[in-house]
Amino acid sequence: MRHARYSTAILLPRMLNDVPLTRDxxxxxxxxxxxxxxxxxxxKPLAGARLTLINPGPTAPYTxxxxxxxxxxxxxxxxEIDLVRLARFAGARLILSHATAIDRTQKLIHVEGRRPVAYDVASIDVGITARMDIEGFDAHAVGAKPLDVYAARWRxxxxxxxxxxxxxxxxVIGxxxxxxxxxxxxxxxVQTNGAAPQITVIEAGPKISGMGPAARAKLMRAMKELGITCQFNATVQRIEADAVILKGADPVxxxxxxxxxxxxxxxxIGQTDxxxxxxxxxxxxxxxxxxxxxxxxxxxCAHMPFAPRPKAGVFAVRAAPVLYHNLRAVVSGRPTKPFHPQKSYLKLISLGGKSAMAEKWGFAPAAPLLWQWKDRIDRAFMAKLDKLPAMAVPKLPVVRAKGAEEDSNNIPLCGGCGAKVGGGVLRSALDLRPVHVRDDVITAPGDDAAILRQAGGGFxxxxxxxxxxxxxxxVQMTRIAAVHALGDIWAMGAAPQTALSSIILPRMSPALQQRTLREISETAAEVFGQAGAAVVGGxxxxxxEMTIGFTVTGLRAAMPLTVSGAQDGDALLLTRPIxxxxxxAAHMAGKVAADVVxxxxxxxQQPQSIAAQALSQAHAMTDVTGFGLVGHVQAICTASGLQAQIRRDAVPVYAGARALSDSGIASSLLEANLADAPYTGLADPLLHDxxxxxxLLAALPRDAALHVQERLQAQGLCAAIIGELTKGSDPVRVI
Structure with missing residues (x-):
């Protein structure tokens, strides 16, 4: 796992705002x-504006x-610029995909893999590519841009x-x-790694371009010292697996x-209007x-005919304040202002090792000190995007109810299942004993879903x-919420049947309501449709704030699986990391790397229908949700009259989660889960996360568990045997 560069800033949840969202x-x-x-x-956000960032990956490399x-x-x-943290800080949704077209009439951005994204105002900053129209380039070469593709290929x-x-x-062509x-x-x-490089720079012109005579001479000397040769006035005919074929010259x-x-x-972009x-x-x-x-x-990606300039990142950086002002101006109906790019700029060119050359006004000094200067400039730029400012903590009123101070010191309320009410509170407030008011209603304390007997047979x-x-x-929230709701049906060994949606939207204009509900409804129909269910209303x-939920039904010919059917000697199999x-929680606080999130x-977002089908004959099953792994294992043990032993090292864990937990980051529900699920052995907060x-957490005979594990892993799915059940009533033991 890559080590994350955590910021010291705590990004508090955005204060709820009564101003409706009106512009995308x-x-x-x-x-x-x-x-x-x-x-x-x-x-400094603009009230009423809803932001969206579309980018192929969660990070963007700094040129x-x-x-x-x-x-x-x-x-x-x-x-790498962490766009996940940056989008969270700005209050923007992040869509990880490629833009493929722009419909300016309908004001839609077409995006690969999902429906078009509507806009009221949009901005394009997609950079350039060095992909060349040369025979064999796509198969045997890589462009220096996009930078992330080239960097990965180089590694x-x-x-x-x-x-x-x-x-x-x-x-190097160019x-x-x-x-x-x-x-x-x-x-x-290459030299640092003990090899002798053979590098050729191939240039169509008669000399190195883009610099003056003094800088060109120093650059040529620096390349010669590194063993780099230059081939000028060269025309590339094609690229092969191990050579570049030139016109009228030997292959390189x-x-x-x-x-x-x-x-x-x-x-x-060339295919747009x-x-x-x-x-x-x-x-x-x-x-x-x-x-x-x-x-x-x-x-x-932009051409400025009013002030033509070479393609250089310095102009994008200088344009940012003007773009910020003008975007706010257009969204709020105020005047814009012009961008005046500088006529000349300092070039700092790395010379391989920790030395650099500077060029401006015909001067071209070179020294290690200049590399240190460049390093400080680059690190300062990245620090600006990495160390995001801490948002001010709202002060409590002078006069307040008792206990408000204690509650205000708690960590921010998590989303998802981290926002659930603790199990202990639920049990004390609700009577979970079966109430037999109808013969066709079968109830069982702690099960994932209610069971109804059908008149024609089945359940x-x-x-x-x-x-x-x-x-x-x-869209992402709907996919996750749908998969989450379906977990209860799959855990009962049933086939999904129908879904009713329950949606809360933040205040927004009718136009944004329509856009948002269309995204939610189309995504829900897709996820439930793939699972074999129909969305029948809502x-x-x-x-x-936005909340997305579903009421779901499922069918099973035999009695559905419950948490009470586990048997002595059963193995426990888990189908997803914890x-x-x-x-x-770390994402909310801005303390997690983009790739981890x-x-x-x-x-x-991945459905679990294949795993559910493979486990349909388990003795007992549930899905691991708000009460954590230990809490759900304990539910099976309590209902089945057994005790469990979990092997901590066998439990799959999401990449990055262990380091975050060890650093003290925790969900707002963790404390309640720890108090509600006593256990013995090794202490591990992640087991209660x-x-x-x-x-899905299933209890089934060991041989059957091994067979299911092999079957699911062969399909690239997670399946881990994490422990076993035996007779007894002791708390869950972790070894």
């Missing part, structure tokens, strides 16, 4: 300008530190060189500043070929797309569940 502001791409705007927005990462000076984490290649699987032969800088970084990394050996010859626009200059979006001085009052473009089960939103995306209201509660959310859309 959509950011397409997580480029530098958008990242800086999101930071500013989090510090300035890429050569240092390639050279080995920076870890992968160091150069794999360097590992293969270290293990002797590949020769350190590298070709002899500009970027190509030369990356060539030197790769040469330094290349176990890795990197394209760095200029800036190329993303192809999907946006005003373009060679594929780049034409913008006016206020950064709005020419002829479109509600659409902006910024960064390398129907019914349950209800809802989740307080812990992410701002209605109820919707507006309230303080730790979602602590991850969501996104991996957990991805797993939580409240789960949302948690795994």
């Amino acid at each position: 502001l959509v950011f397409v791409g997580g480029g530098h300008a958008h990242a800086l705007v999101l930071r500013r927005w989090g510090m 300035g530190m890429l050569p240092g990462h390639i050279a080995g000076h920076y870890s992968r984490d160091t150069l 794999d290649f360097l590992t293969q060189v270290q293990t002797g699987q590949k020769q350190p032969h590298i070709a 002899g500009g500043v970027a190509g030369c800088e990356l060539a030197m970084a790769m040469a330094h990394a 050996a290349a176990a890795l070929c990197v394209g760095a010859a200029g800036a190329f626009p993303h192809r999907w 946006l005003p373009q200059e060679t594929g780049f979006v034409v913008v006016d001085p206020d950064l709005r797309v020419r002829g479109d009052a509600d659409l902006f473009a910024v960064g390398d 129907q089960v019914i349950s209800t569940d809802h989740l307080r939103a812990f992410i701002d995306d209605p 109820h919707t209201t507006m309230g303080a 730790g979602s509660g602590v991850i969501l 996104t991996e957990a959310l991805s797993i939580m 409240p789960q949302t859309a948690g795994g």
Whole structure:
């Protein structure tokens, strides 16, 4: 697992606001300008605006530190902007997918893998690509941009060189500043790892481009010292698996070929009706797309005819304050202001090792001190996006009821199952004894769903569940809430039948209500439809915050599974990792890495119908949700008159959850779970962590458990035998 760069800032939950949401502001791409705007927005949001960020991944690499990462000076984490934390800070939903088209008539952003996203105002900051239209490029080469793709490919290649699987032969197509800088970084990394690099920079022109004579001469000397050769006036005909074929010249050996010859626009933009200059979006001085009052473009993907500039990250950074002002202005109906990019800028070029060259006004000094200067500038930029400001804690009224101080010192209320009422409180408030008011109603204390006997034979089960939103995306929340509700049906060994929705939306305009409900209803229909159930209606209201829930029914010919049928000697099998509660708590506090959150959310959205079918003949089953793993194991033990032993090391845990738990982060429900589920043996808060859309927990004979485990794992699904049941009434024991 990668080590996260945790911020010291605590991001408190946004204060509930009576101002209704009325405008959708959509950011397409997580480029530098958008990242800086999101930071500013989090510090000073605009009431009534709902933000959305669309980006293919949960992080975005910082351009300035890429050569240092390639050279080995920076870890992968160091150069990645955490868009998950940034979006949370700004109050924006984050959609992890590629934008594929823009319909300006309907004002829709088309997104791969989901329905289009509506906007009132939108901004595009998707950068550029170095993907080249050369035969064999897609199969045998990688563009220097997008940066994250190239960086990942480089790490794999360097590992293969270290293990002797590949020769350190590298070709860089493009002899500009970027190509030369990356060539030197790769040469330094290969040498540092004990190999002798053979690197060739291939340039179509007669010399290194993009710099003056003094800087060019120093750069040529630096590359020569690293063993890098340059081939000028070269035309690439095609790229093969181990060589670049040139016109009228010998092939260039290349176990890795990197394209760095200029800036190329993303192809999907070229297929839109946006005003373009060679594929780049034409913008006016206020950064709005020419002829479109509600659409902006910024960064390398934009073309500024009013002030043409080279493609450089410095302009995106300088444009961010103007973009922030103008987005707020358009959303709120106020005047915009123009962007005035600087005419010249300082170039700081890494020379492979920890030395750099600076160029401006014809001067080109080079020294290790300049690399240290560049390092400080780059780290300061990343710190601005990593160490997000702590939000002010609202003060309690001077006159208040007794006990308010104690409650206000508690950690913020979690979403999902972390917001549930504790089991002890529920038992003390509710009489769980069966009430036989009808012969066709079968009740059992602690079961996941009520059981109804059908007149024509067989059984129907019914349950209800809802989740307080812990992410701002209605689509993701609906998927997780649907899978979570279906867990009760699957745990009874039943086939899902119907669902009724129960939706609370925050205050918003009718237009946003319609957009949001369409997203929720279409997603619910998809998830329940795949499970074999039909959404047959529901109820919707507006309230303080988004809550999504479903009442679900299922059918089973035989008596449904309950928690009371486990037998002496049964093994306990779990179908999903634990730790979602602590991850969501850390996400709320801004103390978890982006990939940890996104991996957990991805797993939580996955249906468990295959696992449920494989476990349909278990002796007893439940799903692990708000009361934690130990709490649900204890439910089986209590109902079945048995005791359990859990092997702590056998319990699957979400990536990152163990480190978060060990650091003291916990869900707001953890304390109640610990008090309610006594156990002996090894202490582990994760075993009591409240789960949302948690795994199925089944008791079945050991041989059957091993068979199911093998069957599910063969399909790439989680299945872990975590312990066993024996006669007795002692608390759950953890070893």
